[in-house]
Amino acid sequence: MNKQELVDAVAAATGQSKAAAADAIDAFIGTVxxxxTKGDAVQxxxxxxxxxxxxxxxxxxNPSTGAQIQIPAAKTVKFTAGKAFKDxxxxx
Structure with a gap:
């Protein structure tokens, strides 16, 4: 499912227009x-x-030359599925 399909499904499930559903999804993604980014967890x-x-x-x-390269430290984003979702x- 891509974003447009998600917008269509949310619009159909809630009875909202596709534009309102898209705005809600964009607001959700932006808020998360x-x-x-600030370091807070969203549960x-x-x-x-x-x-x-x-x-x-x-x-x-380096796979083409075999030379060693330094890979810097980085922050990552983790998603941990909840019990109901896993079930x-x-x-x-």
């Missing part, structure tokens, strides 16, 4: 992005939580 009970993690610096290899996926 801002919160996680949606039954669905899951978004948070930040850390990846340490490490040495990698729904595994019920099939």
């Amino acid at each position: 992005t801002k919160a996680v 949606l009970v039954g669905f899951g939580s978004f948070s930040t993690g850390a990846r340490a610096a490490r040495v990698g290899r 729904a996926v595994n019920a099939r």
Whole structure:
């Protein structure tokens, strides 16, 4: 499912216009992005939580030359699925 299909599904489920559903989805994505960027966790009970993690610096290899390269440390985004979401996926 892509974003447009999600907008269509939300509009159909809520009875809103597609424009209103798209605005709501964009607002949700923007709010989650801002919160996680600040270092806060976003927890949606039954669905899951978004948070930040850390990846340490490490040495990698260039696959074409085999030369060692330094890969810098980075922040990562983690999503942990909630129990209800996991149960729904595994019920099939």
